[in-house]
Amino acid sequence: MNRVFLVGGLRSHIGIRNGIFKKVRPEVLGGMVAKALCERYDLTSPDALICGNAVGPGGNIGRLLLLEGGLPERVPALTIDLQCASGLAAVHMAALAIMAGEWDVVLAGGVESASLQPARRYAENDERSGLRNPVFTAAQFRPGEYSDDAMLLGAERAAKAAGISREEADEAALLSQERAKKTAEEGVLDDVILPLFGSSRDEAIRKRMSPKLLERAPRVTDFPDGILTAANTCTINDGAAFILLASERWLKERGMTPMAEIEGFSMVGSDPATPPLSADAAVSALLRDKGLFYSDVTAFEYNEAFAVISAAFRKKHRDVADRLNRWGGALAYGHPYGASGAEIMIHLTKILEKEGGYGVAAIPAAGGIGEAILIRSWGSSRKEPLKEKTWEAVF
Numbered sequence: 521m522n523r524v525f526l527v528g529g530l531r532s533h534i535g536i537r538n539g540i541f542k543k544v545r546p547e548v549l550g551g552m553v554a555k556a557l558c559e560r561y562d563l564t565s566p567d568a569l570i571c572g573n574a575v576g577p578g579g580n581i582g583r584l585l586l587l588e589g590g591l592p593e594r595v596p597a598l599t600i601d602l603q604c605a606s607g608l609a610a611v612h613m614a615a616l617a618i619m620a621g622e623w624d625v626v627l628a629g630g631v632e633s634a635s636l637q638p639a640r641r642y643a644e645n646d647e648r649s650g651l652r653n654p655v656f657t658a659a660q661f662r663p664g665e666y667s668d669d670a671m672l673l674g675a676e677r678a679a680k681a682a683g684i685s686r687e688e689a690d691e692a693a694l695l696s697q698e699r700a701k702k703t704a705e706e707g708v709l710d711d712v713i714l715p716l717f718g719s720s721r722d723e724a725i726r727k728r729m730s731p732k733l734l735e736r737a738p739r740v741t742d743f744p745d746g747i748l749t750a751a752n753t754c755t756i757n758d759g760a761a762f763i764l765l766a767s768e769r770w771l772k773e774r775g776m777t778p779m780a781e782i783e784g785f786s787m788v789g790s791d792p793a794t795p796p797l798s799a800d801a802a803v804s805a806l807l808r809d810k811g812l813f814y815s816d817v818t819a820f821e822y823n824e825a826f827a828v829i830s831a832a833f834r835k836k837h838r839d840v841a842d843r844l845n846r847w848g849g850a851l852a853y854g855h856p857y858g859a860s861g862a863e864i865m866i867h868l869t870k871i872l873e874k875e876g877g878y879g880v881a882a883i884p885a886a887g888g889i890g891e892a893i894l895i896r897s898w899g900s901s902r903k904e905p906l907k908e909k910t911w912e913a914v915f
Contacts, residue, residue, distance in 0.1 A: 521619040523768045525778035526895060529629070529866035530557040530712055531761035533719035534854045540719045541758040542635040546573070547581055549716065550631030550760040550859075551589025556714050557627065557762050558591065561776075566764075567623035569597040570614050572606025572630025572858035575637040575657070585631060603661070604825060605885035606630050607761065607861025611893060612785045614765050624770040629762030629862030661886040662792040669741060671795065671886055672753070675826040676743035678794040682832040686747040689827035690734040692834065693752040693851045696824060697729040700848025708847070712866050724755045724854035752827035752851065759856030761863040779869045780879070780895040784810050792888035796829045799882040800836070802890030806880070810894060814840045818877035818897075821864040824849040829884065846871055865893070872897035 532553055535541040541549060554569065569591070571582030582597040602609040607630035614628035640656055642649035651666055658668040667673065679689065703709060704725055729751075737751035771778060786806035790798040799822050807813060814820075814837050822844060824830040830849060834841040847867055850860065861883055868879040876899050882892040 522621055524615045524618045524782040525766050525768065525771060525898070526780045526782060526865070526869055527561060527764040527766050527771070527776065527778050528557070529761065529763035529862060529869065530560065530714055531859070531863050531866055532714055532716050532759050534722045534724060534757050534759040534856055534863070535719065536723045536854060537634040537756040537758065539635070539723045539758070541633065541717060544633065544717055544758070545636060546576055546631045546633040546758070546760070547585040547588045549633070549758070550585040550762070551587075552716055553714055553760040554585060554627055554762050555589035555591060557764055561764055563625065563764070565592045566595055566625050566627050568614070568617070569595060569627040570610040571597065571599050572602065572608075572610045572861060573599050573632060574601055574603045574606050574857040575632065575634065577638050581631070602889060602891065603886040604823060604855070604857050605861060605883040605889060605891040606858040607863070608865070608881060608883050608891045608893060609787070609861065611763065611765065611861060611865060612787065612891065615782050615785065618765060618767050624767045626765050627762050628765055629760070630858030631760040632856035632858040633758045634756040634856070635758050671825075672741050672748060673743060674793060674795045675753070675828050676741055676746045676748055678796040678826075678832070679747050679828040681794050682797065682828065682835065684747065684828050684831045684835070686749075688831045688835070689747050689752040690731070692824070692827040692831040694729055694731065694734060696830065696845060696848045696851040697726055699846065700725045700852030701727065703847040709867070709870065712870060722853050724757065725852050747828070748826065754825045754850040754855040757854035757856040759854070759859045759863070761859040761866060763862050763865055778898050780872060780897050782893060783878070783896050784894045786890070786892045788890045790888045790890060795886055795888045796826050796884045797832065798888050798890030799823070799829060799884040799892065800833060800890070802892035803880055803882050806892045806894055812878065816878060817843065817880050818875050819846055819868060819871045819879045820844045821868045821879070821881045822849065823855065823860050823864055823883040824851050825855045827851055861891070868895065873899070
């Protein structure tokens with residue numbers, strides 16, 4: 521199989537719903553990011569573009585995005601809907617194609633506009649039109665569950681299953697905000713963020729967050745003894761992000777140095793009633809397959825759409841708790857569904873650029889699907905022998 525390398529990435533600022541990008545069509549926003557990424561690496565024509573999108577108007581928005589961005593019409597494009605994990609699944613699929621020798625250089629990532637999310641309606645002959653409001657915004661992810669709040673309820677069940685308290689969730693939310701604020705103030709992500717349509721910052725990062733504000737945040741569900749609030753649940757967002765993946769041959773022909781190499785990936789199914797727990801299930805499977813342990817990984821990026829995701833990680837993996845979302849996560853930046861996978865991959869490569877070693881990006885998706893990708897900083901020594909360990913030490 522061909523080796524696959526991450527050359528670089530670029531993202532927009534992340535806007536809140538009805539914020540800075542409220543009137544910007546997702547294919548326009550994403551097209552501008554994709555085009556700018558190609559220009560950064562002097563790439564006139566990638567072999568393909570794979571785009572994640574979850575709540576757009578349907579159709580092949582990846583193809584429309586490519587054309588709106590002015591990329592050559594001969595370049596094929598396809599769209600993946602794995603809900604929250606769509607962007608990371610796009611990277612996964614692009615890497616497989618390069619490994620197989622189908623393509624040499626691919627743009628992978630995604631775009632989302634919650635601001636322009638269309639309402640949908642069940643057909644008259646569909647029995648679900650009589651079980652709930654026939655006009656809906658969230659697709660059905662689990663048999664027998666039809667609520668637009670299905671993901672919120674799934675997060676409440678996950679919190680209960682993992683033994684996460686409101687206080688632990690609030691602590692995770694506060695830490696995420698503090699880290700993201702510090703990262704923004706230091707400008708460490710400025711070179712991978714493309715200001716568009718007057719954007720100047722990630723809108724969901726709160727300049728002032730405190731334990732008192734967290735305590736006063738209203739609950740967002742009627743779940744018995746629920747812990748989810750408006751402060752420990754991510755905002756609803758708009759944004760776009762893409763990364764450039766390439767084969768070793770393509771890089772050698774151009775004398776280019778990558779940022780990281782993709783070492784492996786995992787997509788697993790888990791309990792659809794508690795989807796937030798699927799991210800760590802995918803990471804466990806991936807590390808086990810590669811003969812690695814959590815302690816071998818420099819940095820983890822989990823898409824924390826709900827604080828239960830990061831709180832559960834810190835509770836389960838206490839010895840590496842500080843390695844999770846080092847620069848803050850979705851609780852601070854927001855979660856533009858289809859774009860989040862590429863976004864956290866970009867953040868992860870920037871962290872490894874400074875510190876080296878292995879990094880893992882992971883996202884739990886609706887329906888109980890976990891997606892995870894393992895990368896290794898190109899500055900790190902490769903293929904060193906792994907030490908003998910016992911699985912019981914970690915798993």
